[in-house]
Amino acid sequence: MVEFSLSPPRVATMEMGQAEFKLPEAKNLPWSFNRRRFLRSMGRMTSVLGANIAFAHCMPRGLIPVALAQSREGFVIEGKDGLRVLNDRPLNAETPAHLLNDDITPASRLFIRNNGLPPVEADADRWTLSMGGESIKTAKTYTLGELRDRFESISLALTLECAGNGRAEYYPPAGGNQWTTGAVGCPEWNGIRLKDVLEDCGVKRDAVYIGYYGEDRHLSQDPKKDAISRGVPLWKAMEEQSMIAWGMNGDPLSPHHGYPLRLIFGGWPGSASGKWIDRIVIRNRVHDGTKMGGSSYRVPRYPVKPGSEVPDEDMMIIESLPVKSLITFPRSGLKHSLAQPLRLHGHAWAGDLEVAGISVSIDFGQTWQEADLGKPVNRLAWQNWDAEVRFPKAGYYEVWARAVDEEGTSQPMLVPGWNPKGYLNNSCHRIAVYVG
Amino acid sequence: MRQLPAISALLVSLLATSPLNGRSEPEDSSKPGPDPLTGLVMAQGWELVRTHCFACHSLKIVTQAGKDRSNWAKTLQKMQQSEGLYPLGEVESDILDYLEKNYPVSDRPHNPKIRRPIY
Structure with a gap:
């Protein structure tokens, strides 16, 4: 039987714990080596699949065919954990809100935005x-x-x-x-x-x-x-x-x-x-x-x-980005007991400015409750916030969060001004909660 | 070697679905399905888009989009002016026919004042 190995590089999956995953030391394992190793393993993958991977030359580095990753959710990206791939050439992928709950974002959960193709060779010693x-x-x-x-x-x-x-x-x-x-x-x-x-x-x-x-x-x-x-x-x-x-x-x-x-x-x-x-x-x-x-x-x-x-x-x-926030805990779609208060966590940021306050609403913006907002760990770092809400009766709720910056400008509840390329949408984030 | 059972399961699943097809939409016999490799709706003219666009970029940028004909034409123009696309000659209008029909604005939601329900 054909032997194949996907490591290194290792593939992070939803099931794999954070602690287990380690990026290769760039110094010891230059990227060009990684790439060759990866391409060799692609050859082996082809024999395992029993079919050629059509357009294998077009596959961006760092992507493993979904079949081999045993997932139906598109590609798995080397070194990434649970990102949603929007585009595979160039590679662009975003992180679901609940996976951004860490106060400092781990590399495995940072979005990827590319305009072109990464360099073929990247040797730190000669850079x-x-x-x-x-x-x-x-x-x-x-x-x-x-x-x-x-x-x-x-x-x-x-x-x-x-x-x-x-x-x-x-x-x-x-x-x-x-x-x-x-x-x-x-x-x-x-x-x-x-x-x-x-x-x-x-x-x-x-x-x-x-x-x-x-x-x-x-x-x-x-x-x-x-x-x-x-x-x-x-x-x-x-x-x-x-x-x-x-x-x-x-x-x-x-x-x-x-x-x-x-x-x-x-x-x-x-x-x-x-x-x-x-x-x-x-x-x-x-x-x-x-x-x-x-x-x-x-x-x-x-x-x-x-x-x-x-x-x-x-x-x-576009220069400084507008005030914005995320609810990163809980995950949207949570089923929650009516008897218990619900603890919320998230982040807020405001471009060059500091965030002055953040409020949450469970009634579609009719009433707002102030959340506890932390200071940034340094200027231009996002700020973490916590809140606790209680629900009056069973049913479907949306929890909304709205931040305001130090100049008094707040997030809009609906989508702000249209522009040709769709930039700067800083409308309130919202999650669904089923209370029963 | 411990991955063998997984591989057998995988081979079975390959018979039913393509490994490169990230979409899992319900089958609708009245509409052509997506091409497993590119995700393009396999309606009249789809091969032209594969041939002329897929050489440089993923077609996920097309399948995510919704534009009217004049905006699709502008996209092709921009591709030719700054991104290295060659003149398309007479197939250009066939490509626009395909894009206009299969990736129109109207397929996209909706009045922005009505925010989509979330689940």
């Missing part, structure tokens, strides 16, 4: 970051070792959210992956301040923006095209919490999340936090890389009628 652009004083190139040795290491919990999180609720529907609520997480990131590296190179007085370039490939595999090349204004880049990161929760970044090097800008569209980066440019104008213009990560400057066509010049780049 360099080059710094350039028209507004840099001295262009420099650093190895990862130099970045580690020359700059102060920091670890910060920073909320990363896709600007399209919630897109699925807009009507008319916007194109793109139909994210519901799961394109958000708040892991602890390990790395250095972007600011320290920018200052080491020197920033000219006319600088206004930074942009990144990564090693991911355009879907067409045309080497002249970038999959994505975005950035942030200089003031955001110079904040104490803006990071160049090589680790997540103390482990090297996983291939899905930009191994070996990425940017992290907490509270801003995830697309600003480039993955697999090897070049940062300091610009004297708004960065004009791929997906900085048109309707990409931009919204109308004024409210528009749903379905409208909005001219490019009336669109503006």
Whole structure:
């Protein structure tokens, strides 16, 4: 009988406990090795299946055919636990709300958002970051070792959210992956301040923006095209919490999340936090890389009628994301005893701002009850909240949560203003509870 | 080797369902089913979409979508202008026919003021 093994890499499943799962040490097990090993095991899988995997060359790395994972729910993603795959080329997957209950999101439960294909080779020992652009004083190139040795290491919990999180609720529907609520997480990131590296190179007085370039490939595999090349204004880049990161929760970044090097800008569209980066440019104008213009990560400057066509010049780049929250405990659909109060847990975040309060409702928003809201562990980390509700009689309930930011702006209960690509849906999260 | 029973079960299940088919929709004899590989509804013209779009990207981005003809046409235009799609010539209108018919706006919910019930 054919012998086959799916490890390494190991495959995380719903049944497998968190403690059992460990990402391979990136240093000892370079990704290219993983990839070859994975492809070899694909050959064996083919013999087991008794049929060729058609389009095997199109299968993204890290995906195991569902048949072999003994699940009917689509693909299982290497290193991930219970994510819902929206798209497999490029790979995009979101996390069901109840799997985001941890105060610090484990790597296995962080959503995946890709615009292109991850690099074929990613060797941390040979990786360099080059710094350039028209507004840099001295262009420099650093190895990862130099970045580690020359700059102060920091670890910060920073909320990363896709600007399209919630897109699925807009009507008319916007194109793109139909994210519901799961394109958000708040892991602890390990790395250095972007600011320290920018200052080491020197920033000219006319600088206004930074942009990144990564090693991911355009879907067409045309080497002249970038999959994505975005950035942030200089003031955001110079904040104490803006990071160049090589680790997540103390482990090297996983291939899905930009191994070996990425940017992290907490509270801003995830697309600003480039993955697999090897070049940062300091610009004297708004960065004009791929997906900085048109309707990409931009919204109308004024409210528009749903379905409208909005001219490019009336669109503006999304910066800080709006206030938002999740109920991560219990899982929607819970059957609950009328005699018992129900304990709730979740998170709330507000882009560059802090969350000032959060309330919950069990009567479709007619009355609200204040929840206990914690402080962020550091600026731009999501805040955890707890509440306890009692139900007056048996029946179907929805529990809603609504956060308000430090400027007094709260989440809308319904879907906010339509925009061509369906960004910024921060409407209240809700779960179903059956009380009996 | 301890995985053998699982593999036999798997081979049985393969006879009934494709390993790459993530969708499990009820069979409806009046409507063509989804292609196991791409998820596309196998209605008139579906092979054209597989041929011209699937080379670069998953068709889950199509099966998630709902657009009218002019917006589908804009999508093809964008694919040609910036994403490396070649001119489609006379099959372009066949592709639009397929997309308009099988992935229309009207298939999607609904007045946004009426939030879908959750279960």
